[in-house]
Amino acid sequence: MEFPDGVVLNVPLRGHFVSRSPFELRGGGVWRGEERLTRVSLIPLPRFYRRRTSDGIPMHRVAKLHGRDGLATTLLSTCWRWAQGKACKFCAIQVYGEKDPLVRKTAEQLTEVAGAAVEEGVARHLVITTGTLASPDRGARVLAETVRRIKERVDLPTEVHLEPPEDPESLEELREAGVDTVGMHLEFYDEAKRREICPGKAEISRRKYFESWRAAVEIFGRWQVNSFLLVGLGESDRSLVEGTRALLRMGVFPRLVPFRPTPGTPLGGISPPEPSRLERLLPAMEEEFRKAGALSARIKSGCARCRACGLDALLPRPPV
Numbered sequence: 001m002e003f004p005d006g007v008v009l010n011v012p013l014r015g016h017f018v019s020r021s022p023f024e025l026r027g028g029g030v031w032r033g034e035e036r037l038t039r040v041s042l043i044p045l046p047r048f049y050r051r052r053t054s055d056g057i058p059m060h061r062v063a064k065l066h067g068r069d070g071l072a073t074t075l076l077s078t079c080w081r082w083a084q085g086k087a088c089k090f091c092a093i094q095v096y097g098e099k100d101p102l103v104r105k106t107a108e109q110l111t112e113v114a115g116a117a118v119e120e121g122v123a124r125h126l127v128i129t130t131g132t133l134a135s136p137d138r139g140a141r142v143l144a145e146t147v148r149r150i151k152e153r154v155d156l157p158t159e160v161h162l163e164p165p166e167d168p169e170s171l172e173e174l175r176e177a178g179v180d181t182v183g184m185h186l187e188f189y190d191e192a193k194r195r196e197i198c199p200g201k202a203e204i205s206r207r208k209y210f211e212s213w214r215a216a217v218e219i220f221g222r223w224q225v226n227s228f229l230l231v232g233l234g235e236s237d238r239s240l241v242e243g244t245r246a247l248l249r250m251g252v253f254p255r256l257v258p259f260r261p262t263p264g265t266p267l268g269g270i271s272p273p274e275p276s277r278l279e280r281l282l283p284a285m286e287e288e289f290r291k292a293g294a295l296s297a298r299i300k301s302g303c304a305r306c307r308a309c310g311l312d313a314l315l316p317r318p319p320v
Contacts, residue, residue: 001025001040008043008068010308012260017271043068048116053109061102062113063126067308070301071114071123071156075146076139077103079131086200088187090233092262093131107149114154125301126150129161129183132200138163140170144177151178159183159302164204164212171212175219180300182216184209185228189243190235197233197267213252222251223295226304231281231311232259232273241284248292253304256285256311278311285311 002008011025012018022032029036049060063073074093081087082094110128117123128146133139143160151158159181160174174182186209187201188194195202209227216225229243240256247254258278261268289312296312299305307313 001042002068003038003040007313008306008308009313010067015261015263016269017261046117046120046122048113048120048122051116053112055109057102057109059113059116062105062109063117065117065122066127067306069122069124070127070303070306071117071125072127072129073105073110073113075105075110075128075130075143076133077131080134081132081200083134084200086203088198088201089266090197090230090259090262092265095262095264107146110146111150111153114150114156118154118156123156125157125159125305127159127161127302127306132163136166137170138165140165140174144170144173144179147174147179148177157181157301159300159305161185163201164208168212168215171216171219180220181224181226181302181304182220183226183228183302183304184212184216186243187228187230188233188235188239189229189246190239193233193235193239197230210246210250213247213250217251223253223299223304225251226253226255226299226302228255228257228303228310230259231256231278233267233270237277237281237284240281241288244285244288248288248294253294253296253299255304256281257309258311282311 001011024031028041029039031037046065051059053059053062063071066072077093079087079093114123114126128143130139130143133142139162143162147158147160150156157180158178160179161183164184165171171182186206187198191206213225213227227247229240231240244254244256258273260272261270296304296307303309
């Protein structure tokens with residue numbers, strides 16, 4: 001939904017916590033009981049959702065509109081970490097995959113959907129994430145080939161998400177394929193919490209993340225690399241502030257994302273962070289971003305450009 005000041009937020013509709021919310025979305029506004037707190041408008045479903053690809057797949061199963069103008073997809077809905085028995089405890093990638101047989105999107109399908117979304121005027125950037133592959137490049141080469149084929153026909157700024165590849169050359173291959181921005185998500189700056197919640201990803205050292213971020217900033221540019229830092233799973237405020245500072249110093253855009261439990265996952269029964277905590281964190285985060293000159297308006301594509309799911313949605317968007 002979009003607020004009068006232009007802020008766009010993703011509103012959760014699933015999960016046990018939704019029914020307990022004191023807020024209600026109705027009649028073009030957000031209400032608490034009989035008090036309307038603010039006006040909002042809902043972003044309409046795009047027309048391409050009613051279309052099919054040339055191989056008969058409904059386009060909304062291939063990619064979906066995120067936020068105001070982002071197109072997003074999961075290229076491969078299986079993950080090596082699940083096969084290891086070390087999946088991130090919040091992850092729903094194979095929960096969704098088991099319900100939807102379209103676990104592998106093709107470059108042709110994505111090109112057709114991206115073209116339809118651009119033609120309709122609803123997509124201005126593209127996000128492609130994927131389950132992690134066991135190969136040393138962690139899926140970078142599959143992502144690179146997919147992006148290369150899409151960009152042969154559709155000019156759409158594109159972000160990809162992946163774990164840090166073992167070989168830094170993979171990041172250069174992504175740039176050569178036309179990737180504009182990269183997300184490599186640490187999830188937690190607190191190492192103990194990272195090992196608890198993300199046992200597989202935690203096998204990649206924090207030092208390796210820092211090395212990969214530095215290399216990616218050299219390749220893609222300042223603020224064109226980002227990392228999620230989750231809020232609400234037992235991490236301390238101090239670790240969030242320290243992590244934010246560390247990333248900003250490198251030119252990496254931190255995305256503080258309030259945790260939303262997904263039904264069917266090991267953490268599906270816990271509650272999101274209290275709004276009071278987010279209100280307490282926001283001034284500190286705003287000051288860190290201001291001092292670093294983090295310019296979200298200059299981010300070419302991806303989650304840090306969309307901002308609809310993170311605490312950064314509430315941070316001022318600096319002018320370009």
